[in-house]
Amino acid sequence: MKVWVNNKEVETAAVSLASLVEDLSLPAQGIAVAVENRMVPRTQWGDYVLSEGMRVVVVKAACGG
Amino acid sequence: MLEADGLHTAACSGGRYARQEMLPEIGHAGQAKLRRAKVMIVGAGGLGSPVALYLAGAGVGTLTLVDEDVVSLSNLHRQVLYAESEVGTSKVAAAAVRLRSLNGEVDIRTHACRLTRENAESLIKGHDVVVDACDNYATRYVLSDACAALGRPYIYGAIEGFCGQVAVLCCPPRRRTYRDLFPDEDALRGMTPFKGVVGMTAAVVGSVQAHEVMKLLCGYGDVLAGRLWTIDLRTMESYVLDI
Numbered sequence: 001m002k003v004w005v006n007n008k009e010v011e012t013a014a015v016s017l018a019s020l021v022e023d024l025s026l027p028a029q030g031i032a033v034a035v036e037n038r039m040v041p042r043t044q045w046g047d048y049v050l051s052e053g054m055r056v057v058v059v060k061a062a063c064g065g
Numbered sequence: 066m067l068e069a070d071g072l073h074t075a076a077c078s079g080g081r082y083a084r085q086e087m088l089p090e091i092g093h094a095g096q097a098k099l100r101r102a103k104v105m106i107v108g109a110g111g112l113g114s115p116v117a118l119y120l121a122g123a124g125v126g127t128l129t130l131v132d133e134d135v136v137s138l139s140n141l142h143r144q145v146l147y148a149e150s151e152v153g154t155s156k157v158a159a160a161a162v163r164l165r166s167l168n169g170e171v172d173i174r175t176h177a178c179r180l181t182r183e184n185a186e187s188l189i190k191g192h193d194v195v196v197d198a199c200d201n202y203a204t205r206y207v208l209s210d211a212c213a214a215l216g217r218p219y220i221y222g223a224i225e226g227f228c229g230q231v232a233v234l235c236c237p238p239r240r241r242t243y244r245d246l247f248p249d250e251d252a253l254r255g256m257t258p259f260k261g262v263v264g265m266t267a268a269v270v271g272s273v274q275a276h277e278v279m280k281l282l283c284g285y286g287d288v289l290a291g292r293l294w295t296i297d298l299r300t301m302e303s304y305v306l307d308i
Contacts, residue, residue: 007302029252032293034306039293042248057304059295061247062225063258065112065200065267 004055017048020056030061081168082124095283096124100170102282103127105192107180107208109156110134111143111267112198112222112274118146119275121164121171125282128164129174130157131188143264180204185211194278196220198271202253209234209243218281218290219243222274226261227298229270232289232308233277239291241308246293266298 002009005024014020017033017040033040034057040048085091091099102125106113109132120128134156136147144156151159157175164173180188180199185207189195195217197208205221212219218236221243223229234241247253273294280286289305296303 029249030247030256032246032306034304037304038307039246041245057295057306059230059293059304059306060225060228061202061253061256062223062228062230063200063202063205063253063256064224064260064262065108065110065198065222 001050001052003050003053006057012050014050016046017050017056018045020050021045021058024058026058032059032061033057034059081170085123090285091279091283095285098282098284099124099279100126102194103129103192104194104196104278104282105129105131105189106196106198107131107204108198108200109144109146109160110140110198110200111224111262111264112271113160113196114144114146115268115271116196116198116222116275116278117160117164118167119272120278121168121173123275123279124168124170125278126170127172127174127192129176129188129192130160131176131178131180132156132160133177133179143262143267145264145268180207182207182210186215189215189217192217194218194220194281196274196278197222198274201258202247202250202256205243206250206254213240213242220274220277220281221246222270224262224266224270225259227263227266228296229266229273229298230293230295231270231273231277232293233281233291234308236281236288236290239308241291245308263298269296269298 014023086096109130136151146160157177161173212235219234221232280288291308293306
């Protein structure tokens with residue numbers, strides 16, 4: 001299945017948002033993830049089912065000022 | 066009324082604020098709101114510099130700066146409030162001199178201390194809006210909690226490298242907090258911050274924060290309430306995400 005992650009097409013076997021995050025080797029903490037421009041709380045990543053063409057945005061926490 | 070003020074009258078007839086007052090979104094009414102407003106800026110560094118300079122320039126009546134730090138040489142590529150001659154001196158003291166010279170109509174107040182869980186609410190009380198221009202995760206959780214408790218809009222901003230993000234938190238109609246965005250406080254507080262950044266990231270992100278303050282105070286546009294704006298200056302990729 002193909003999904004979009006930060007505007008790049010990604011081929012993935014992941015079924016849920018949680019497994020996509022794992023597949024992409026993203027850190028488990030310090031990131032926020034949005035699907036179709038809506039943040040998905042971490043507690044829902046496991047149940048969030050991916051579908052073809054979904055647009056995912058990963059935001060890394062930053063602390064500079 | 067404000068028209069009694071000589072400087073303000075001069076401004077209305079083509080002076081200091083003419084170029085923003087001619088915008089229907091701002092006008093005389095918006096300018097009066099800016100003049101009455103009290104804004105706190107936590108952190109007088111890369112983000113705090115453009116935030117404070119543009120809000121002082123815009124005529125926000127009272128600006129309170131909180132920062133315990135002194136100016137260092139490695140600040141100067143991005144902290145445009147400061148000059149070489151001020152290295153080693155208090156940031157808020159140097160910032161106050163610069164901001165008062167830019168706009169003598171603005172009441173500049175300073176606190177040369179760190180914002181902590183103990184002093185946050187007493188420092189924030191008496192302000193209409195709080196701008197987060199700090200440089201660490203711990204202060205962001207303190208700020209978010211205090212602003213949520215006091216019902217003050219919290220203009221979040223953070224930068225790293227070429228990337229930045231801004232959100233308006235603790236603000237209707239979508240009240241969200243920093244904890245909704247990044248719930249893992251212990252993990253974030255334990256992370257070692259990467260300090261690399263170009264000055265332009267601070268300039269872009271700080272300017273967006275300052276403009277969200279303008280929108281909130283004057284009441285125009287779509288404030289980023291409960292939404293996160295992100296920018297990567299390398300690709301110019303940008304998102305607005307509902308929190």
